[in-house]
Amino acid sequence: MEPxxxxxxxxxxxxxxDLADAIEAMGFECTRCGGCCTGYAPDEPGGAPxxxxxxxxxxxxxxxxxxDAGAREPHTATVFPDEVREVAAAxxxxxxxxxxxxxxxxxMPFGLSETDEGEPTxxxxxxxxxxxxxxxxxxxxxADGQGACTVHDSxxxxxxxxxxxxxxxxxxxxxxxxxDAEGIVRAHECEGLGRDISREDAEALAAALKERAVRELEExxxxxxxxxxxxxxxxxxxxxxxxxxxxxxxxGTPVDGN
Numbered sequence: 001m002e003p004x005x006x007x008x009x010x011x012x013x014x015x016x017x018d019l020a021d022a023i024e025a026m027g028f029e030c031t032r033c034g035g036c037c038t039g040y041a042p043d044e045p046g047g048a049p050x051x052x053x054x055x056x057x058x059x060x061x062x063x064x065x066x067x068d069a070g071a072r073e074p075h076t077a078t079v080f081p082d083e084v085r086e087v088a089a090a091x092x093x094x095x096x097x098x099x100x101x102x103x104x105x106x107x108m109p110f111g112l113s114e115t116d117e118g119e120p121t122x123x124x125x126x127x128x129x130x131x132x133x134x135x136x137x138x139x140x141x142x143a144d145g146q147g148a149c150t151v152h153d154s155x156x157x158x159x160x161x162x163x164x165x166x167x168x169x170x171x172x173x174x175x176x177x178x179x180d181a182e183g184i185v186r187a188h189e190c191e192g193l194g195r196d197i198s199r200e201d202a203e204a205l206a207a208a209l210k211e212r213a214v215r216e217l218e219e220x221x222x223x224x225x226x227x228x229x230x231x232x233x234x235x236x237x238x239x240x241x242x243x244x245x246x247x248x249x250x251x252g253t254p255v256d257g258n
Contacts, residue, residue, distance in 0.1 A: 004224065007170045008217040011210065014166070014184070019206035020199065022182035023164060028205070029195035034147030036162045036190065039074050039135020061134030074135035078126050078172050079105055080219055081243050083156040084252065087129075090154035091139065101252025103138070106130050107241045120250075121238035125223050126172075129156070157212035163190035164209055171216045185209070219244045231255045 001009070039061065079087070088099040108126035115121050130138040139150045149155050158172065165173050165186045178186035180193060187193055197205075222244025231247035232240050239250040247255040 004170050004217060004221050007168050008214065008221065011166070011168055011171075011213040011217055014210045014213065016203060016206045016210055018183065019166070019185055019209055020202040022185035023202045023205055023209075024197060024199065025182045026180050026185070026187050027194045028163070028187075028190070028197050029192050031192045031195075032146040032148065033191055034136075034140060034142060036077075036159070037075060037137045037140040037147055037149070039131065061136070074109075074131040075129070075137050075140075076109070077129045077137065077156065077158050078108065079129050079156045079158070080215060081127065081245050084127060086154045087139065087151050087156070090151040094150060102130065102250070104130055105252065107239050107250050112239065115238065119238060123232060123240050123242065125242050127241060127243065157208060157215060160208045161205065161212050163188040163193060164205065166209060166213045168213055168217070170220045171213050228255075 084101060084105045087104045088101070091097075091099045091104070105127040106129075107120065108124045108128045109120065111124050112120045112122045132138050137149075139155075141148050141150055149159065158174075162174065165171065165178075165188065167181075167184050167186055173186070174188045177188075179189055180187040223242050226244065226246045227242055228247050231242070235247070235249055235255050237249050237251075240255060241248045241250065245254075249255060
């Protein structure tokens with residue numbers, strides 16, 4: 001059995017009760033601080049390495065004074081192709097406006113380089129949620145000091161399960177080192193950790209965590225099986241994103257010939 005298929009088998013066999021036990025032991029309650037939805041400085045918990053974000057973001061946001069323009073990095077959260085469409089549909093229903101692929105997702109910046117004109121170029125293997133000028137998730141808003149997701153019921157699995165992940169090869173891990181661990185479950189920086197959580201909520205979070213692990217491995221296998229090294233030569237743009245559905249342009253359209 002191939003390594004990814006072996007990990008997928010492990011993910012499918014994960015016991016939700018065991019994952020819920022681990023989550024209960026560490027404790028969690030969302031405080032709506034917005035820390036997992038907003039841009040950050042590279043040295044902040046969960047921050048991307050300096051220079052590895054997409055475009056520089058406005059440091060006047062979130063109390064910044066703008067003196068270190070370009071230092072902040074945009075929020076980076078992986079999103080599956082079908083989740084892009086689900087978020088777009090939810091955003092359209094809420095706003096009554098049309099949303100296309102690039103309103104929801106951007107090529108994952110890690111691994112891309114820049115042209116002489118400063119434009120991204122190269123290949124990447126994931127999509128990240130779109131961000132605004134502050135580097136915040138495009139679907140994040142604040143009111144009275146509390147954060148909210150405008151597509152909360154349709155938010156991607158990585159958002160549903162933060163700050164937790166499972167330690168399986170081939171699964172995505174949030175930026176930054178884990179700050180706590182219980183068995184196979186890892187907890188990442190979040191002010192909501194250590195708070196009481198009901199068994200019902202722990203089980204719901206555990207079920208989503210298992211689903212995410214399975215989906216991430218299925219996606220990785222799909223990317224591997226659909227990888228086409230000649231796609232870059234046929235692409236109209238400078239960036240090609242390989243996902244489980246095949247190679248795509250930066251705007252989500254399939255590369256011609258796929």
